[in-house]
Amino acid sequence: MLINFRVQNFLSFREEVEFTALATLERQHRERIFQSKSLRINLLPIAAFYGGNGAGKSNLYHALHFVRNLIVRAGTKPEDAIDREAFRLDSNSVTSPSCFGFDLLLRGRCLRYEFAVTTKSVVSEDLGFLEGDTVKPIYRRRQEEGKDLWDPESFSSLNLSEEDREFVRFKTRDTLENELFLSAVRGRKLPILEEVGRWFSRQLVLLDPHSDFRFVEASLMRAEEFKSFCIESLDKAGTGIDGMENEPIPIESLPFSEKLKEDVIKRLESGKDNQLVLLRGPNRTRFFLRSQDGVIEAFRLTTYHKGADGKHVAFEIADESEGTERMIDLLPAFFELTNPRSNKVFFIDELDRSLHTHLTRALIESFLESRTPESRAQLLFTTHDPLLLDQELLRRDEIWFIDKLEDGHSKLTALSDFKGIRYDKDIRKNYLLGRFAGLAPIRRLPRRHIESVPGE
Secondary structure (H helix, E strand, C coil): CEEEEEEECECCECCCEEEECECCCCCCCHHHCEEECCCCEEECCEEEEECCCCCCHHHHHHHHHHHHHHHHCCCCCCCCCCCCCCCCCCHHHHHCCEEEEEEEEECCEEEEEEEEECCCCEEEEEEEEEECCEEEEEEEEEEECCEEEECCCCCCCCCCCHHHHHHHHHHHHHCCCCCCHHHHCCCCCCCCHHHHHHHHHHHEEEECCCCCCCCHHHHHHHCHHHHHHHHHHHHHCCCCEEEEEEEEECHHHCCCCHHHHHHHHHHHHHCCCCCEEEEECHHHCEEEEEEECCEEEEEEEEEEEECCCCCEEEEEHHHCCHHHHHHHHHHHHHHHHCCCCCCCEEEECCCCCCCCHHHHHHHHHHHHCCCCCCCCCEEEEECCCHHHCCCCCCCHHHEEEEEECCCCCEEEEEHHHCCCCCCCCCHHHHHHCCCCCCCCCCCCCCCCCCCCCCCC
């Protein structure tokens, strides 16, 4: 689980900002908060980030995306640049390192992972056990005058075999200056190090408005439980859909060039069995091809509505609204989120894109209703939807505002940081009146002056 996340000097975040999932002493909705009595921490399952256009909401998403890519990337070369984007409105920031920090709960232990990078090198990198307010180092790495310096006690706290110790000693000398050590040892299955790397590669799921966690077509083929979840969710959302299937179609009828179809077929024939390839056609139509038992099959995603005579009428996905399609694309993510055994952390940028506010709320409620004090899945999302600012839905410490100041840097503030916000206060009205951060200071837009034409 994610406990805290810090970022400094990256995109619009010049000063350090910190998001925390640690619950305050607020009493509302305590039944859904993860509780660890042994560690004495309570973690929130959800967080909503508000802010005006250009305030920096999506930059939180981009920061997480940057970190994950840096950790999971392979084949780093000495000449490769680190594509960090420092705060550009301050000349000192441009040449200063970008800093990132994470506090994670993994397998009953709290870990702190921090690093700082420039475009050329990793300036520092630290991993340690977080015990209360102190950190017990696992390893510490610093760069001075182009050379890596390692704390002599690095890795002594780990129970490593002699073979693994020799490997670690080699990697401390072999890791490139533009490469994270955590990335360099991925796949070796070193205790703790592998778990942290796996958290970023498998448990942290990042979705922007154009990406899929797992496309619906694949999930429909594999799990009857998922199909039932989809139909129930779409019915409760009032979409009118009461059925959804992958309809088999002839490959020759696919609306794509012959070359594209040949390339996809060759890819499937040369790959593993049950491999799937999704194709998006003109006008939002959706198809996929599958290889099974040496046979290539084509399918089209089809929805069904009940006609006046009670019979099902088939629709292509292009016949549905963009909001309904967006919800369909989000259903695999929420199916995973509502799984009691899930430990994934989803960050969804612009959750409400193309969705009616009632659909957005229905998705959030489906997740929150499944939470218990033992649940470990978390949902973070950015949004513009003020109707979600409801204390019947979200706690004050689950609502965050991102504000851009006059000099162009963004700050991050939790609603719970504001004094005097009662549990029965209408926070939506006060937000729209500009009494909290996160509301763009929009002035009257300029009017176009049209000169009169002689003779008119």
